[in-house]
Amino acid sequence: MKLALYSGTFDPITKGHIEIIKRASKMCDKLVVAVLNNSSKKTLFTLEERKEMVETVLKDIKNIEVIEYTGLLANYMKEIDCKYIIRGLRAVIDYEYELSLAYGNYDISEGEIETVFIPSSKEYLYVSSSIVRELALYNGKLDNYLDDYVIKKIKKRFEE
Secondary structure (H helix, E strand, C coil), X not given: XXXXXXXXXXXXXXXXXXXXXXXXXXXXXXXXXXXXXCCCCCCCCCHHHHHHHHHHHCCCCCCEEEEEECCCHHHHHHHCCCCEEEEEECCHHHHHHHHHHHHHHHHHCCCCCEEEEEECCHHXXXXXXXXXXXXXXXXXXXXXXXXXXXXXXXXHHHHC
């Protein structure tokens, strides 16, 4: 694969996301990490804040580009001539949701977009941004789930 895309809301970016991105970056020449604005989700951080966190924690991975995007991802992929979406899978519940997205993107793109699934490592099977936000709200331990930079950002947000 020359060009692939990994997308998410990243509210906030977790170590699980980072692990999938690192593994995906080894599979392609360039990986676009798209920070999405999902109208159906109420986010803790703005799109710009989420993009900045993603850029900061991924700064050492040389073959990635972080972008922010609002709209239909298939349209953006056509714009940049990208044929592959990388998606991480944690558990069976992820598979059902991700499979429906994969079929949808394949259909919308008239067979041009393929989805590549990467299973999460065992230590990140149950890590999600929503769990992390809940832990942060109640001053739970975050270092197993978040990069130190992101921990500072989320703690500061909950102090405000």
